Amino acid sequence: MPADGYDDNDSPDAQEPSASAIFAQIMRQAAAKAAPRRVRRPAPNFEESPSLEPEVEPPQIRRVRPRLAVPRPRSGSFASGFLGTIFVVVISTALVATLLMFFVDPEFLNPLVVQGLQLDREDIVNSSLPTPAQTPVWMQRIGIISGHRGRDSGAICDDEYGNVLLREVDINFAVAQRVVVRLQARNYAVDMLDEVDPRLENYRAAALVSIHSNTCYDFGEYVSGYIAAISEARPQTGIDAFLRECISINYGARVPLRRSFTLTEDLTNYHVWRRIHPLTPGMILEMGYMLADQAVLTEDPDLLADAITAGILCFMENANGVPGTVASGASPGYIVPILATPTPVYLR
Ligand SMILES: [Zn+2]
Incomplete structure (x- = not known):
């Protein structure tokens, strides 16, 4: 010690x-x-003491000595x-x-710190769900452009006093939003896009459909029908053409209008074709003329939406796209056009 x-x-x-x-x-x-410091000293060493009897005095002396000594x-x-x-x-x-x-x-x-410490709720859910295959998100994505929305009114019908009676943008939107709802019901990821939507820049999706209505101009003769068009830069037997034919044949089967082949620069050189990703199939549909076909365009938007949706499903389920999920046994409800074999250009 x-x-x-x-x-x-x-x-x-x-x-x-x-x-x-x-x-x-x-x-x-x-x-x-x-x-005041009081140092305890051990008992005196009896081993050093020559005598066996311990002396009484030395401990008392020893106890005083440390008290006087300066503590080092x-x-x-x-x-x-x-x-x-x-x-x-x-x-x-x-x-x-x-x-x-x-x-x-x-x-x-x-x-940001809290976010870093927490697991995203969706991540947990997704990681626990079995995924049959790693499907790119864009392969299940469908873009629907509601023609002229967010930019202008499009074509208009007016009376002799200049009062606007009908706007193309309203016809298009009534149909486009119904198409979106129908596709979402099939579990597709659908983007409702404006005419000049910023998302269109390099837009990547399995299909892009732009919904328009044709002019209300009075040509002095009966001008009627719907028009389906793709970019002039795309091959006529490619995936875009298959999308065009799917829409066209199913639209014509349900809507009481004839197909018109009056292609204009507005359709084949549509501004959207220059913005989207080169591998996104795109088509533009003029649903009908606002003068001669006005009743068809305005009286039953559900019919028009059903027709366009059938065309999109035709494409998605037959052009190497990813089918939506719907109750088994349900009829696909569309016609598949007979066309030169579509050449899928999806990157794997
Ligand atoms: Zn238009």
């Missing part, structure tokens, strides 16, 4: 003093500094005390910080 009795709590095999032992040591030091500074105790203080401060800080964490409002934290 050391003379100053500092390490009397240590077990022989302990390599490092415990925090409580260090704390007790520090408290003892502080008490020793505050109060102990360098070792100063260093260990300093380190112990640091240790206790660090432990206390950690404890207080941990306790305070329970009172911190989560809103106070940086949202």
Whole structure:
């Protein structure tokens, strides 16, 4: 046992003093500094004494002597005390910080930090669902452009006083939103797009269909019918042509209008063709003329939407697209055009 009795709590095999032992040591030091130091000395060595009988006097003398002696500074105790203080401060800080964490409002934290700490709910759901195949999202995506929406009114019908009676943009939107609803019911991812939608830039989807109505201009003769067109830059037997024919044949089968082949620059050089991704099949449909075919265009938008939806399903389920999910046994409800074999250009 050391003379100053500092390490009397240590077990022989302990390599490092415990925090409580260090704390007790520090408290003892502080008490020793505050109060007049009283050094306990061990009992006199009887082995050194020649006689077997212990003397009474020497212990009393020895007890006085240390009291008079100037306490020598102990360098070792100063260093260990300093380190112990640091240790206790660090432990206390950690404890207080941990306790305070329970009172911190989560809103106070940086949202990015919180986001990084949390698993997205969708990620958890998706990771637990079995996926039959890794299907690119764009292969299930269908873009529907509601013609002129967000840009202008399109064609208009007016009376002799200039009052607007009918706007193309309204006809198109009534049909387009119904098509979107029908496709979504089949679990396709559908984008309702404006005429100059920023998403059209390099737009990637399994199919893009732009829905329009033709002019209300009075040509002086009977001008009627629907027109289906693709970009003039696309091959006439390619995937775009198959999309065009799917829409056209199914539209003509349901809507009481004849197909017109009056292609104009507006259709074959449509501004959208220059913006979308080169591998996105696209077609534009003029549903009918707003003068001669006005009743068809305005009286039953559900019929027009059903016809266009059938055409899109024809394409999605027969042109290497990904079929939507629908109750088994349900009739596809569309006609597949006989066309030169569509050449799928999807990248695998
Ligand atoms: Zn238009």
